[in-house]
Amino acid sequence: MAERSLTGDWDALKRVLDQASPKIRSESRKVIGRQLKMIERKVLKHMDSQDLNWTKLSDPYAARKARLDLSPDILRSSNKMYENINTRVLNAFEGGVGVIRGVKTKNGIELTSIGLIHEQPNDDGKKIPPRKLWKPTFEEIRDDVTAELKGIVIEVFKK
Numbered sequence: 001m002a003e004r005s006l007t008g009d010w011d012a013l014k015r016v017l018d019q020a021s022p023k024i025r026s027e028s029r030k031v032i033g034r035q036l037k038m039i040e041r042k043v044l045k046h047m048d049s050q051d052l053n054w055t056k057l058s059d060p061y062a063a064r065k066a067r068l069d070l071s072p073d074i075l076r077s078s079n080k081m082y083e084n085i086n087t088r089v090l091n092a093f094e095g096g097v098g099v100i101r102g103v104k105t106k107n108g109i110e111l112t113s114i115g116l117i118h119e120q121p122n123d124d125g126k127k128i129p130p131r132k133l134w135k136p137t138f139e140e141i142r143d144d145v146t147a148e149l150k151g152i153v154i155e156v157f158k159k
Contacts, residue, residue, distance in 0.1 A: 025092035027152045032095045035145045036087040040097045042137050047075055047082055052136055055129035074131055075118060081111045098134070 046052050054074045057065070062072060070077040084103045089095040099111045118131040 024152060028149070029089060029092040031148050031152055032093070033087070033089045035141075035148060036089065036095050036097045038144075039137060039141060040085060040087045042141060043085060043097070043133060044082065046133060046137060047073070050074055052131070052133065054131040075114075075133060077105075080105055081114060084111055 050073055056062075057072075057074060065072060065077060068077075071079075076082060080103070081099055084100045085098065086100050087095070087097045099115050101110075101112055103111045105111065105114075115133070117128055119134060120128075120130050
């Protein structure tokens with residue numbers, strides 16, 4: 001096999017990469033924060049507008065909610081879950097948006113459990129129909145998030 005030789009100013013490349021690394025981390029953290037906030041806004045908007053084609057509440061459950069003076073909206077009896085949807089940037093490359101762990105309804109049910117129940121697959125045999133919120137929201141904006149994250153590196157190297 002022929003021996004390959006790489007030529008060029010490798011020290012210059014190393015200096016460029018060393019300088020770019022902190023800029024990429026800084027820009028990445030900002031972009032991730034913005035994208036997570038956008039996801040949070042979209043999730044809350046879907047809860048407000050009830051526009052994800054969820055199966056309607058059963059008549060007995062809707063009547064029970066009305067008797068208890070609870071919200072007639074799907075995924076909302078009170079505003080507890082809505083108010084506890086939060087965004088958190090962990091570092092330059094990680095973060096999340098979701099319901100704060102440990103927060104419970106007045107009946108003692110963890111809000112994260114309620115969200116997980118509704119994200120179930122269609123054919124799992126449970127009584128509660130799936131009412132997916134997180135997956136369709138992420139699928140809706142995945143391309144925008146990906147494009148903005150890819151743009152970080154391009155912008156840093158343009159400067």
